[in-house]
Amino acid sequence: MIITRRAFTAALSLTGLAALVGFSPLRLIADAMAQGASDVAKPVSLPDMALGPANAPVTITEYASMTCPHCAAFNAEVFPKIKAAYIDTGKLRYVFREFPLDIKAAAGSMLSRCIAKDDSAKYFAVTDMLFKQQSDWVMKNTTETLTRIGKQAGLTQQQVEACLKDQALLDKIVADQKYASEVLKVDSTPTFFLNGEKIKGETTFEEFDKRIKSLLKS
Secondary structure: OEEOHHHHHHHOOOOOHHHOOOOOOEEOOOOOOOOOHHHHHOOOOOOOEEEOOOOOOEEEEEEEOOOOHHHHHHHHHOHHHHHHHHHOOOOEEEEEEEOOOOHHHHHHHHHHHHHHOOOHHHHHHHHHHHHHOHHHHHHOOHHHHHHHHHHHOOOOHHHHHHHHOOHHHHHHHHHHHHHHHHOOOOOOOOEEEEOOEEEEOOOOHHHHHHHHHHHHHO
16 A cells, blocks of 8 residues: 555645645555564664663564554553553563554654654653644644644744654654564554564553563563
């Protein structure tokens, strides 16, 4: 499936975002090769945004789209429990990777990267804010809301606009998405890898808890 720039522009003509962003196509690729834990562990174009110690015995890698309602629900209901039980106790490393399903998701991910720079804690905080305000910036007032969030985080209007026009940053997000599609067989969000084992779709804390405890015992 290839989403063309023309389709993006038509879809966003009422939001004002298309005037800010010169997006190249996001290619969602169905063909895939087998993946292993080492393939999942490897950052491609962008540095990983992660919480928890790098040498933790268990790693969860999440691929999410900022416009995905299931991802937002997971972020609100399940992730805080995982963080309290396993990340904050040093037993688990949690990696969040962008897999934008549309132009708005890509813009949200770009803003998170621009605000956080190399600060993972700040990145997770901005991502949490975007998920919590998803209905505002996805369904209406996209540019206005993203600009407000950027300003709240310390960016100027000009810096937000420059961020959303950053073709090099977009190209890296697209390259990482392509790698996830081709090599890791990611084709929907959220998709998780628990020590390399793929888990598709919104998953309960109880299911993660059972799997994590099993890995910690082994």
